[in-house]
């Protein structure tokens with residue numbers, strides 16, 4: 001069994017919980033409220049900014065140019081293409097995407113997730129960073145594939161673009177090559193590093209579930225408006 005198969009088995013209960021989460025179900029059955037979509041996009045825009053910064057910190061730990069080229073292509077996808085699912089949410093919520101990109105404080109869960117990724121990126125190995133970033137790819141593809149087969153949406157579905165984007169060929173290839181990289185990497189890492197990789201992967205999976213909860217419940221700090 002490859003290392004990433006082991007990670008997937010370890011977190012199977014979380015993957016199942018995420019697919020049943022009301023925010024995810026709300027995408028499938030088109031029942032999300034505008035406020036929930038807006039909160040998600042406001043937080044996810046900042047999350048993706050951190051994600052690109054973490055790729056940058058991983059870049060500094062690459063040992064050859066092929067790895068750098070791979071990360072460079074991944075950064076481009078987040079910066080230039082991952083706006084499409086956000087635009088889909090904004091269209092349904094009837095808001096301008098630009099209005100959601102500034103002036104919003106990170107909600108507690110998005111704050112936690114960003115600090116988790118940055119902390120691993122700053123003090124962990126390349127393998128630890130890759131393991132921290134992997135759930136983000138894997139979970140969205142898993143969700144979107146599940147919706148594609150269960151809902152079989154067409155263009156009239158409110159979240160057709162979102163579902164199609166995350167279940168696309170490009171996303172699948174991106175996940176497969178990311179897994180291959182991690183599997184090859186762990187052939188040369190020790191048990192201590194692999195333990196840390198498991199731990200970071202698990203934490204990111206937990207935070208993926210909480211991120212949907214944050215959007216669904218409009219999670220915010222107890223006293224609002226102090227942080228921006």
Ligand SMILES: Cc1ncc(C[n+]2csc(CCO)c2C)c(N)n1
Pocket residue numbers: 044047048051074077078082135136137138140141174208211
């Ligand atoms: C909280 C959160 N988790 C995962 C994704 C999805 N995602 C972000 S980067 C990436 C890799 C491909 O660009 C994928 C699939 C998201 N948007 N927000």
